[in-house]
Amino acid sequence: MRWVAGIKVSVHGKLLAGYLLVTLLVIGMGAMSLQTISKMSTQSQLLDEAHERVHWSQDIQHALAMQMNFTAMALLLRSETTVENILRENNRFNNTLARLEKAAQPEEVELIQRIRAAQGDAITTVADIANLIRDGKIADAMRLQQEKQYPLYRRIEEFVTQLVLRESNKMDQLRASVAAANRSTLILMAISAVALMLVALLLGFVISWSFILPVQKAHGFVSEVAKGNFTATINVPNRDEFGALAAHMNHMSQELQRLYEVQHRASQELQRLNERLQQASKAKSNFLANMSHELRTPMNAILGFVEMMLDEIYGEVPPQLREPLTDVQTNGKHLLRLINDVLDLSKIEAGRMELVLAEYSVQDVVEIIRTSLQSLALEKGLEFVAAVDDDIPLAFGDGKRITQCLMNLVGNALKFSKHGRVALAVEQQGKTLLYRVSDTGIGIPKDELENIFGEFQQVDTAITREFSGTGLGLNITKKFVEMHGGRIWVESELGVGSTFFFTVPLRVETSEVT
Amino acid sequence: MSGKTVLYVEDNEFNLKMVRQLLARTAYRLIEATDGELGVATALREIPDLILMDIQLPKLSGLDATRRLRADPKTAAIPIIVITSFALSGDDQKAKDAGATAYMAKPYSPRELLQMIRKLLPEQ
Numbered sequence: 001m002r003w004v005a006g007i008k009v010s011v012h013g014k015l016l017a018g019y020l021l022v023t024l025l026v027i028g029m030g031a032m033s034l035q036t037i038s039k040m041s042t043q044s045q046l047l048d049e050a051h052e053r054v055h056w057s058q059d060i061q062h063a064l065a066m067q068m069n070f071t072a073m074a075l076l077l078r079s080e081t082t083v084e085n086i087l088r089e090n091n092r093f094n095n096t097l098a099r100l101e102k103a104a105q106p107e108e109v110e111l112i113q114r115i116r117a118a119q120g121d122a123i124t125t126v127a128d129i130a131n132l133i134r135d136g137k138i139a140d141a142m143r144l145q146q147e148k149q150y151p152l153y154r155r156i157e158e159f160v161t162q163l164v165l166r167e168s169n170k171m172d173q174l175r176a177s178v179a180a181a182n183r184s185t186l187i188l189m190a191i192s193a194v195a196l197m198l199v200a201l202l203l204g205f206v207i208s209w210s211f212i213l214p215v216q217k218a219h220g221f222v223s224e225v226a227k228g229n230f231t232a233t234i235n236v237p238n239r240d241e242f243g244a245l246a247a248h249m250n251h252m253s254q255e256l257q258r259l260y261e262v263q264h265r266a267s268q269e270l271q272r273l274n275e276r277l278q279q280a281s282k283a284k285s286n287f288l289a290n291m292s293h294e295l296r297t298p299m300n301a302i303l304g305f306v307e308m309m310l311d312e313i314y315g316e317v318p319p320q321l322r323e324p325l326t327d328v329q330t331n332g333k334h335l336l337r338l339i340n341d342v343l344d345l346s347k348i349e350a351g352r353m354e355l356v357l358a359e360y361s362v363q364d365v366v367e368i369i370r371t372s373l374q375s376l377a378l379e380k381g382l383e384f385v386a387a388v389d390d391d392i393p394l395a396f397g398d399g400k401r402i403t404q405c406l407m408n409l410v411g412n413a414l415k416f417s418k419h420g421r422v423a424l425a426v427e428q429q430g431k432t433l434l435y436r437v438s439d440t441g442i443g444i445p446k447d448e449l450e451n452i453f454g455e456f457q458q459v460d461t462a463i464t465r466e467f468s469g470t471g472l473g474l475n476i477t478k479k480f481v482e483m484h485g486g487r488i489w490v491e492s493e494l495g496v497g498s499t500f501f502f503t504v505p506l507r508v509e510t511s512e513v514t
Numbered sequence: 515m516s517g518k519t520v521l522y523v524e525d526n527e528f529n530l531k532m533v534r535q536l537l538a539r540t541a542y543r544l545i546e547a548t549d550g551e552l553g554v555a556t557a558l559r560e561i562p563d564l565i566l567m568d569i570q571l572p573k574l575s576g577l578d579a580t581r582r583l584r585a586d587p588k589t590a591a592i593p594i595i596v597i598t599s600f601a602l603s604g605d606d607q608k609a610k611d612a613g614a615t616a617y618m619a620k621p622y623s624p625r626e627l628l629q630m631i632r633k634l635l636p637e638q
Binding site for chain 1: 526528529532535536539569570599607620621622623624625
């Protein structure tokens with residue numbers, strides 16, 4: 001099989017060669033039987049001929065007997081005319097003998113010539129007998145007949161019998177030879193048929209397995225590659241199409257292995273970079289946590305001492321000092337808000353901001369906003385309305401971040417409105433909470449609406465100075481809303497007012513939080 | 515001077531000074547420690563009536579110090595106010611988990627801190 005597989009001939013060529021070989025063997029077998037048939041037919045022709053010669057010999061014997069008979073009749077009847085019958089029989093004898101001679105085997109020719117010679121003598125004797133009868137010398141004729149003609153005929157008879165015997169022997173031999181040829185042909189044909197079958201089977205087996213083996217190996221190889229073993233190789237002895245296919249497959253697995261290694265190196269590189277990035281991110285996160293406290297500790301002292309002064313813990317505050325002390329306090333608080341916002345934003349950007357998920361009451365959140373900002377609204381002479389349905393159930397999310405968002409939005413609304421009203425409303429819409437903060441403030445120009453949630457995006461710096469915002473509140477609010485899986489948007493008309501909307505799920509799915 | 519004792523564990527001298535001045539006009543007696551380990555040692559030695567614990571301290575963090583005091587039967591029952599970095603960042607939950615009685619976000623208002631101390635530990 002390996003040998004057949006290794007022959008450098010195409011599959012097509014191998015199949016053709018196999019069929020051709022079997023076909024040639026069949027043709028060979030046919031030729032052999034044709035030859036046998038022709039030999040047998042020759043022998044049977046020889047047999048026919050021998051049979052004919054025997055027939056002729058019997059004819060000759062018959063003619064001879066008739067001659068004897070007519071001679072006897074001529075003697076008995078003393079009739080010369082009977083001699084003519086003898087001559088007629090003699091002619092028949094000679095004709096038949098001539099035919100026999102023509103068909104005779106070389107070894108018989110001598111015997112036939114002796115028969116002819118003897119017959120010649122016998123006819124001369126018959127002529128003599130006829131003459132004696134005509135002359136009335138019957139006794140002489142009878143003697144001649146008795147002494148000469150009869151022995152002659154006996155000799156001829158003997159020769160013919162020998163001839164017949166020879167032919168008979170020959171015929172026996174021929175028959176035996178035909179029978180033997182029959183037998184041997186039968187055996188030969190049987191052996192040939194069996195051999196042919198075996199050759200055909202062997203060829204079929206060898207050729208088909210020389211195809212099946214590489215296919216089986218290819219199957220194993222492809223399974224290995226499919227399992228991810230790209231170092232697998234396929235090794236077939238075939239130098240035909242299967243061999244070419246196997247070579248291509250090996251090339252393919254080498255290429256896959258190369259690609260796999262390239263990709264593996266790339267992914268290792270990526271992993272290393274990722275680890276470094278995580279380390280950097282962790283370092284940044286630690287830095288933020290430390291900074292957060294480090295910045296607040298001095299702020300704590302500044303704001304604390306000012307508050308204690310204003311609370312007159314150190315004694316009475318002279319009226320002219322009260323205003324500058326209050327200015328220090330106001331700016332200190334603004335600086336603190338900035339610090340808080342910058343730190344929140346940094347944490348969000350670093351991906352270190354995590355929501356603290358728990359159940360919270362929407363009503364409580366609204367109440368905190370109302371109590372915290374009521375005084376600011378009163379100071380500015382604004383109407384502040386906070387409305388929330390009592391039947392909104394407990395929500396799940398980061399209540400403090402939601403509070404921070406509303407503090408930013410309501411704080412902005414109060415800051416940017418000089419008169420009129422600020423309203424906060426919460427509605428439940430199915431599984432979503434819709435928060436709405438509307439004001440009667442200065443409004444936002446249309447071309448600024450898109451940028452309003454970006455970083456440091458207060459509409460103009462003069463307003464920033466006047467209203468003293470950090471410029472980070474809306475950006476942080478947007479990010480917290482999105483971390484909850486919600487959405488924020490604004491509708492506004494210049495000089496009429498703005499309404500900010502945001503939605504958050506009533507119950508945040510833990511997996512939704514990013 | 516049989517006033518009740520308040521221990522303030524804080525490493526910033528100005529904050530210490532501020533609370534010292536805040537409590538100077540009250541009946542409370544203030545003792546101080548400037549790192550976590552000193553804070554634990556002082557608490558075990560003095561057995562104060564209330565502890566103010568800053569969350570970020572040298573040597574031993576305020577949360578770890580709180581856990582140690584809660585684990586010791588001598589100090590387990592003392593009210594502890596943990597001063598957290600920022601009330602909104604989840605520190606309050608960590609403080610509660612460590613065993614804090616209450617927490618106060620920094621920067622705190624001295625007025626509010628005094629209110630909280632008085633609520634947990636009546637002055638008289």
